[in-house]
Amino acid sequence: MAQVTLTVDGRARTLDIDDPDMPLLYALRDDLGLNNPRFGCGLGQCGACTVQIDGKAVRSCMTPVSSVKDRKITTLAGIGTPEKPHPVQAAWIEEQVNQCGYCISGWILTAVELLERHPKPTDAQIKDAFNDLICRCGTHGAALKAVKRASQQA
Amino acid sequence: MTDITVNRRAFLTSTGALVVTLASAEFAEASHPTVTARPPLKGDQLSSYITIEPDGTVVAYYGKIDGGQGLGTAIAQMVAEEIDVAYERVRVVMGDSALTLDMGGASAAIGVSHGGTMLRRTAAETRRLLIEMASEKLGVPARELGVTDGVIHTADKAKRVTYAELVGGRYLDRAVKWNGRLSNGLQVEVQAPLKKPADFRIIGQSLPRKDLPGKVFGTLDMVNDVRLPGMLHARMVRPTVAGAVPVQVDEGSISHIPGAKVVRIKDLLAVVAEKEWNAVKAARALKVTWSESKPDFPGHEKLFEHIRKAPIVKREFQRQNGNFEEGIKQAVRIVEGDYEFPTQSHASMGPACAVADVRDGEATIWTSTQKPYDSAYCVAELLGLPKEKVRAIWMFGTGSYGRNEQGDATADAAVLSKHLGRPVRVQYMRHEALAWDPKGTASINRSRAGLDANGKVIAYENISKAFSRLDNNTRESRAADVLAGQLTGLPLNRGESFEIPVASYTFEHGRLGWETIPPLMERASPLRSTHLRDPYGPPILFGSESFIDELAAATNADPVDFRLQYLKHPRDRDAVRIAAESYGWQKRPSPANDQKDKDVAIGRGIAFRRHFTTFIALIAEVRVHRRSGKLDLLRYVCAHDVGMIVNPDTLKHVIDRQLVYGTSRAMVEEVRFDANMVTSVDWESYPVMHMDGLPEKIDIVLIRRPEEPPSGAAEMALGLVPAAIGNAVFDATGVRLRRVPFTPERVKAALERA
Numbered sequence A: 001m002a003q004v005t006l007t008v009d010g011r012a013r014t015l016d017i018d019d020p021d022m023p024l025l026y027a028l029r030d031d032l033g034l035n036n037p038r039f040g041c042g043l044g045q046c047g048a049c050t051v052q053i054d055g056k057a058v059r060s061c062m063t064p065v066s067s068v069k070d071r072k073i074t075t076l077a078g079i080g081t082p083e084k085p086h087p088v089q090a091a092w093i094e095e096q097v098n099q100c101g102y103c104i105s106g107w108i109l110t111a112v113e114l115l116e117r118h119p120k121p122t123d124a125q126i127k128d129a130f131n132d133l134i135c136r137c138g139t140h141g142a143a144l145k146a147v148k149r150a151s152q153q154a
Numbered sequence B: 001m002t003d004i005t006v007n008r009r010a011f012l013t014s015t016g017a018l019v020v021t022l023a024s025a026e027f028a029e030a031s032h033p034t035v036t037a038r039p040p041l042k043g044d045q046l047s048s049y050i051t052i053e054p055d056g057t058v059v060a061y062y063g064k065i066d067g068g069q070g071l072g073t074a075i076a077q078m079v080a081e082e083i084d085v086a087y088e089r090v091r092v093v094m095g096d097s098a099l100t101l102d103m104g105g106a107s108a109a110i111g112v113s114h115g116g117t118m119l120r121r122t123a124a125e126t127r128r129l130l131i132e133m134a135s136e137k138l139g140v141p142a143r144e145l146g147v148t149d150g151v152i153h154t155a156d157k158a159k160r161v162t163y164a165e166l167v168g169g170r171y172l173d174r175a176v177k178w179n180g181r182l183s184n185g186l187q188v189e190v191q192a193p194l195k196k197p198a199d200f201r202i203i204g205q206s207l208p209r210k211d212l213p214g215k216v217f218g219t220l221d222m223v224n225d226v227r228l229p230g231m232l233h234a235r236m237v238r239p240t241v242a243g244a245v246p247v248q249v250d251e252g253s254i255s256h257i258p259g260a261k262v263v264r265i266k267d268l269l270a271v272v273a274e275k276e277w278n279a280v281k282a283a284r285a286l287k288v289t290w291s292e293s294k295p296d297f298p299g300h301e302k303l304f305e306h307i308r309k310a311p312i313v314k315r316e317f318q319r320q321n322g323n324f325e326e327g328i329k330q331a332v333r334i335v336e337g338d339y340e341f342p343t344q345s346h347a348s349m350g351p352a353c354a355v356a357d358v359r360d361g362e363a364t365i366w367t368s369t370q371k372p373y374d375s376a377y378c379v380a381e382l383l384g385l386p387k388e389k390v391r392a393i394w395m396f397g398t399g400s401y402g403r404n405e406q407g408d409a410t411a412d413a414a415v416l417s418k419h420l421g422r423p424v425r426v427q428y429m430r431h432e433a434l435a436w437d438p439k440g441t442a443s444i445n446r447s448r449a450g451l452d453a454n455g456k457v458i459a460y461e462n463i464s465k466a467f468s469r470l471d472n473n474t475r476e477s478r479a480a481d482v483l484a485g486q487l488t489g490l491p492l493n494r495g496e497s498f499e500i501p502v503a504s505y506t507f508e509h510g511r512l513g514w515e516t517i518p519p520l521m522e523r524a525s526p527l528r529s530t531h532l533r534d535p536y537g538p539p540i541l542f543g544s545e546s547f548i549d550e551l552a553a554a555t556n557a558d559p560v561d562f563r564l565q566y567l568k569h570p571r572d573r574d575a576v577r578i579a580a581e582s583y584g585w586q587k588r589p590s591p592a593n594d595q596k597d598k599d600v601a602i603g604r605g606i607a608f609r610r611h612f613t614t615f616i617a618l619i620a621e622v623r624v625h626r627r628s629g630k631l632d633l634l635r636y637v638c639a640h641d642v643g644m645i646v647n648p649d650t651l652k653h654v655i656d657r658q659l660v661y662g663t664s665r666a667m668v669e670e671v672r673f674d675a676n677m678v679t680s681v682d683w684e685s686y687p688v689m690h691m692d693g694l695p696e697k698i699d700i701v702l703i704r705r706p707e708e709p710p711s712g713a714a715e716m717a718l719g720l721v722p723a724a725i726g727n728a729v730f731d732a733t734g735v736r737l738r739r740v741p742f743t744p745e746r747v748k749a750a751l752e753r754a
Helices: A024-031 A087-094 A104-117 A123-130 A142-151 B009-013 B071-083 B111-138 B165-169 B213-214 B276-286 B301-308 B326-328 B372-383 B406-422 B430-436 B483-487 B538-556 B561-565 B568-583 B648-667 B718-733 B744-754
Strands: A002-008 A009-019 A051-055 A056-059 A072-074 B050-052 B060-061 B092-093 B145-148 B149-153 B158-163 B232-237 B246-250 B261-265 B268-273 B288-292 B314-321 B334-343 B353-359 B363-366 B392-393 B424-427 B443-453 B459-467 B509-517 B600-611 B614-625 B631-640 B699-704
Touching: A002 A024, A009 A024, A024 B276, A024 B392, A051 A104, A056 A104, A072 B353, A087 A104, A087 A142, A087 B406, A104 A123, A104 A142, A104 B213, A142 B648, B050 B111, B050 B165, B060 B071, B060 B111, B060 B149, B071 B092, B071 B111, B071 B424, B092 B718, B111 B145, B111 B149, B111 B158, B111 B165, B158 B372, B232 B276, B232 B406, B246 B261, B261 B406, B268 B276, B268 B406, B268 B483, B276 B353, B301 B459, B326 B459, B326 B509, B334 B538, B353 B406, B353 B718, B363 B372, B363 B406, B372 B392, B372 B406, B372 B483, B406 B424, B406 B483, B443 B538, B538 B561, B538 B600, B538 B718, B561 B568, B568 B600, B568 B614, B568 B631, B568 B699, B600 B718, B614 B718, B614 B744, B631 B648, B631 B718, B648 B699, B648 B718
Parallel strands: A002 A072, B060 B092, B232 B424, B363 B392, B459 B509, B631 B699
Antiparallel strands: A002 A009, A051 A056, A051 A072, B050 B060, B145 B149, B149 B158, B232 B268, B246 B288, B261 B268, B314 B509, B334 B443, B353 B363, B353 B424, B443 B459, B600 B614, B614 B631
């Protein structure tokens, strides 16, 4: 049993782990009781478990918990609130993107990272950034519109 | 509900008079009784549908669910409209069997047309009764009273009383006329009329979805997020050869994993642990000796050969007009066309998850299944509990797109919780969801038509040969319908049925039918069939609407004109006409004859359907790369007539998203399997559409008919996608695509064969 301290959404949290290889997703959900990173595949193929680590969108289902101590972890709930939404979150609501919303962490956090890299992305850049994400409700076109909206407002 | 309150309503129901007539009731008796406890949840009780809280919040009890298409918002709009409060003042409770009547859960896209209509009626009735109460209280005739946002007042507003003051925190103890049925058959009638469309203030407004902020800000809890004290995490352990059952389980193989434990109930095998990751690890590590099983599946490559050769278990012509056999004899020309549609998975974004707490002769299940009531009935049967001792609490979760594996997971959780005496959370893994969800069945759709000397279609036949869609009796209400029941030896409950297209085209002699073939495996089959979103729409319409196009081509007619020649219903015709106009359709027969030598060819195709009273035409414009077989989807135009529209923007979103979803099913999705097992078990082996497959432009044209009753929209458009694309490819190249999905390899092969 070892102790690991994680900084999640600005809060330092210490937890006991018995397996350093445990994916971060299980630490966030099971140990810390956070909900928005979701289990989709456990294979890094879909993006439902996405969180930001030091500003980069990462699949938490494939990231050993022992590899992220002392790094800044941000979840979907950590980038904005209804009172102070992140521009991408605001655009997502404006465009009414989602249906079930299970995939949403991957899409929004990937969009946030994309806009930091390319504040005015082309359609091709947006499509490329999103191409390894899955959404089964078919929100792809709406997500594209939302990123463009967010980029115009930035 | 075992509590019996002796009052007028209970007396009536206990004597079996389920239909209570109030026609003569001017309510002279102690007029409008209110009670402090909510009356028992029964269909003939107004408070089963609508109540008012102390702060004036109107609560609507919706026995269906919102699978992500905004029904919660639409229901709030409809209730707010009829009861006359601001939209923000309505709270919708969905799919909790202790609080909401069984209205069937999500089913057949009737969330607005059925569930919404029942709540509109009862909201209107509640408003009517509240005005009567206000009339007595204020001493003003009811006809002189109006309502503004929950305040009943005289025209000059000198006298006023609020809903909350009249009844807030108490319950109207009033009967309504109920037909005695639950689920999709529930009907309730009331005295109050519905508002006329001209008076709508809230219905017809594009209000934003209520559920989206919680999703976007990561604060909305889903079923996956239920955590109970003492809860164990479970993972199911399933064989790698279908039909195999555990013979020996080596519990020592997981003894190194903290807290991990094996649970075996007959052939149902699971591991549990306090920590979720340890349950995952234990499921991977557990050594199991499985029984020998030889399912001898034909494999997906030879599936259609298998279907063609398979004996017919049952054949039925569900719809006939004229005399097809006689009609076809008179034909001078026969056209025939076969179309093949593969097995497809629900392939939900999240594998199923459910939590159950079974104790003291009662069970509570937390589930995101589309059918929480059916799931509760199933659990009651599995656990040997009376129905009313099982409470199903529906929660948001992954979109399920039909009867996916959620019902199985819910039953697993309940069985495990009973066995262990602790709350249990079951989370399926990705491979399990894709391998073991009940599947949308494969089928071959074949059409035959006879033309007379003038090229007129005089006889038309459409038959699907397929596995029965009733391996699970389509729902999950019976223990035998879920894996847990099948693995613990319960007798199966199969039925024989498929489906037919709606007969919109008026051919002189016609017959529409189906033939079913034996299942590939009787019990606990990974290929067991069930309804997948728009059940049988995509497979049947791919065949029937491609074939209509073949007939148009055979008679050298423009595909739009050809359809209009045989469609007589004005709403059928309008959908086709408006789609064509919106697209800018140039009339000419297909194929376009000037692209023969080009490596890249562009074509347009149309497909049409009526489903219930939803009328849809979809046009696809497609660029075909002959050498690679790649298709670029350039544009969709969808004309959509659903009758009354509750929320236009949300409706457009529902259509847009489902056309994208339908594109995935048309272009890439196919369950693969070998002799032993499903082999498409992750997002690489079961590919779905990614961003690079998105149609470049989707135009949706809503046809507005506020005076017509609302129909459904949640799945009707997607079934047109395969035929619209296939017809566009024919227009571009003169080659028919006869098998879904339209992968580049398959398109290339079809072009090379031609």
